[in-house]
Amino acid sequence: MRKNITVIARMQDDGKVIPLTILWNNEKSFEIDKVLDIRKKASTKGGGKGLRYTCKILEQERFLWLDDNIWFVEV
Secondary structure, three states: OEEEEEEEEEEOOOOOEEEEEEEEOOOEEEEOOEEEEEEEOOOOOOOOOOEEEEEEEOOEEEEEEEEOOEEEEEO
16 A cells, blocks of 8 residues: 655755655654665555655665655555
8 A cells, every 4th residue: 555755855956856854644754864775666565656765764674655756655
């Protein structure tokens, strides 16, 4: 299943978008410690495709997707 989320991100001068913070249910925020990988990939559980970001959040690896300017996670 797919859950759309709010993400605070930085757009670099080369057009690359880097997520900085996730706002979960627009209440709780989680800083992204590090972006480990960015690649084009489909979401097998949530449907949709686009860029999959492998991120380190609270010492755990998590996936975020950016699909047509909408951020989501698999739940």
